[in-house]
Amino acid sequence: xxxxxxxxxxxxxxxxxxxxxxxxxxxxxxxxxxxxxxxxxxxxxxxxxxxxxxxxxxxxxxxxxxxxxxxxxxxxxxxxxxxxxxxxxxxxxxxxxxxxxxxxxxxxxxxxxxxxxxxxxxxxxxxxxxxxxxxxxxxxxxxxxxxxxxxxxxxxxxxxxxxxxxxxxxxxxxxxxxxxxxxxxxxxxxxxxxxxxxxxxxxxxxxxxxxxxxxxxxxxxxxxxxxxxxxxxxxxx
Amino acid sequence: xxxxxxxxxxxxxxxxxxxxxxxxxxxxxxxxxxxxxxxxxxxxxxxxxxxxxxxxxxxxxxxxxxxxxxxxxxxxxxxxxxxxxxxxxxxxxxxxxxxxxxxxxxxxxxxxxxxxxxxxxxxxxxxxxxxxxxxxxxxxxxxxxxxxxxxxxxxxxxxxxxxxxxxxxxxxxxxxxxxxxxxxxxxxxxxxxxxxxxxxxxxxxxxxxxxxxxxxxxxxxxxxxxxxxxxxxxxxx
DNA sequence: ATACATTTGTGCGTATGTATG
DNA sequence: GCATACATACGCACAAATGTA
Numbered sequence: 001x002x003x004x005x006x007x008x009x010x011x012x013x014x015x016x017x018x019x020x021x022x023x024x025x026x027x028x029x030x031x032x033x034x035x036x037x038x039x040x041x042x043x044x045x046x047x048x049x050x051x052x053x054x055x056x057x058x059x060x061x062x063x064x065x066x067x068x069x070x071x072x073x074x075x076x077x078x079x080x081x082x083x084x085x086x087x088x089x090x091x092x093x094x095x096x097x098x099x100x101x102x103x104x105x106x107x108x109x110x111x112x113x114x115x116x117x118x119x120x121x122x123x124x125x126x127x128x129x130x131x132x133x134x135x136x137x138x139x140x141x142x143x144x145x146x147x148x149x150x151x152x153x154x155x156x157x158x159x160x161x162x163x164x165x166x167x168x169x170x171x172x173x174x175x176x177x178x179x180x181x182x183x184x185x186x187x188x189x190x191x192x193x194x195x196x197x198x199x200x201x202x203x204x205x206x207x208x209x210x211x212x213x214x215x216x217x218x219x220x221x222x223x224x225x226x227x228x229x230x231x232x233x234x235x236x237x
Numbered sequence: 238x239x240x241x242x243x244x245x246x247x248x249x250x251x252x253x254x255x256x257x258x259x260x261x262x263x264x265x266x267x268x269x270x271x272x273x274x275x276x277x278x279x280x281x282x283x284x285x286x287x288x289x290x291x292x293x294x295x296x297x298x299x300x301x302x303x304x305x306x307x308x309x310x311x312x313x314x315x316x317x318x319x320x321x322x323x324x325x326x327x328x329x330x331x332x333x334x335x336x337x338x339x340x341x342x343x344x345x346x347x348x349x350x351x352x353x354x355x356x357x358x359x360x361x362x363x364x365x366x367x368x369x370x371x372x373x374x375x376x377x378x379x380x381x382x383x384x385x386x387x388x389x390x391x392x393x394x395x396x397x398x399x400x401x402x403x404x405x406x407x408x409x410x411x412x413x414x415x416x417x418x419x420x421x422x423x424x425x426x427x428x429x430x431x432x433x434x435x436x437x438x439x440x441x442x443x444x445x446x447x448x449x450x451x452x453x454x455x456x457x458x459x460x461x462x463x464x465x466x467x468x469x470x471x472x473x474x
Numbered sequence: 475a476t477a478c479a480t481t482t483g484t485g486c487g488t489a490t491g492t493a494t495g
Numbered sequence: 496g497c498a499t500a501c502a503t504a505c506g507c508a509c510a511a512a513t514g515t516a
Binding site for chain 4: 001027028029043057058059060061062063209210
């Protein structure tokens with residue numbers, strides 16, 4: 001089913017990311033006629049962009065492109081991974097699949113993925129490159145209950161893209177955990193780095209719309225100057 | 238001016254953080270009668286908690302307390318700093334003021350704070366402790382245009398609390414930048430750590446409701462196992 | 475398996491307040 | 496003072512998912 005506010009949000013996000021809007025966005029009223037939607041729906045769409053830190057809003061003035069992300073080279077927006085991944089990336093990302101295994105969830109993984117111990121899971125280990133430079137080591141788990149089939153060819157490209165297109169799954173939300181992580185001997189060897197050297201690690205737990213987790217990943221990023229950006233709204237007092 | 242949805246959001250957040258709700262929240266309908274508000278207003282309030290990762294929502298079922306943050310000791314929610322700071326902290330935070338200076342913005346700071354070069358600014362350096370343990374070194378700048386007065390006594394407590402209560406300023410949103418930062422010689426000396434040792438550093442730029450930045454800070458956190466949590470909604474496809 | 479009530483999700487409308495220019 | 500634009504708050508209707516009888 002096509003959701004109006006999602007469609008509009010996608011369209012607006014595209015225009016922001018493709019620099020069709022460089023400073024000011026059309027007013028809510030203009031967007032209402034442009035997209036044939038009510039004010040609530042338009043604001044719903046704009047809320048998504050706002051929460052992701054793509055735009056700023058000023059009462060009485062209008063909506064503006066957020067430039068916090070522009071200019072810096074190694075800034076990654078935690079809210080949509082734009083910057084290093086999909087849209088904002090300058091060079092395409094290639095993935096070297098180190099492992100693609102069918103395993104069963106142990107107790108720890110079962111708790112994380114909220115599944116039975118022994119539930120079938122894909123375990124994938126990938127090295128990710130951009131512009132011929134290693135930038136991340138990713139270990140990821142997919143519940144076969146939701147993702148029944150994966151192949152090496154799929155894992156060399158974008159797994160999420162495959163999932164969304166083929167299984168018509170939509171990711172509703174995610175929990176992200178950021179820490180400093182010191183590489184293990186094995187990880188250091190794989191990535192040609194020093195053992196114990198500190199990296200930024202992002203753990204990610206992705207949920208379907210019924211709040212069921214279907215994917216868990218741990219990714220270490222190797223840019224020394226990598227900056228993770230995140231936009232916060234509505235402080236509570 | 239008191240905003241209904243903000244009041245309700247504060248009330249609900251309190252109840253979640255004080256474990257008045259342990260699993261399921263009342264339904265939207267129940268909250269409507271409890272707070273005497275329309276469904277839109279209630280949903281507005283719940284949206285805030287949802288975006289901050291305090292609650293989960295399941296269509297047809299209800300709203301639930303997000304347990305992603307519970308259980309772990311050193312998890313800090315980037316969206317509201319609960320965990321290490323205000324509500325969720327087990328021990329009160331004390332601040333040792335190392336510096337409290339009146340300076341003028343140089344070119345770099347002026348660009349960050351969107352002010353004139355030479356604009357008067359407070360520069361504060363603090364060591365922050367919890368449970369008699371050093372946990373952060375903070376360097377922060379406040380534009381005097383908005384925060385005309387600060388004292389050592391105020392800085393030893395919560396600056397934000399003072400600002401909100403006395404200047405009736407409300408923080409609308411913030412940009413956060415997370416990196417690995419290696420301590421300088423001076424910083425290492427102050428904090429009794431090894432020079433060059435890696436820490437998690439959060440840069441924060443806080444905005445007033447007209448999108449004017451009024452505060453910029455850089456804080457290094459010293460828990461080796463500190464984890465930064467962040468909740469992401471509404472992936473765009 | 476079905477039907478039904480409950481609960482959240484989407485979308486529309488309207489009115490009024492507040493900030494900007 | 497005025498027009499414009501975003502902010503808050505109310506209302507309604509129907510869709511979709513869930514839980515239960």
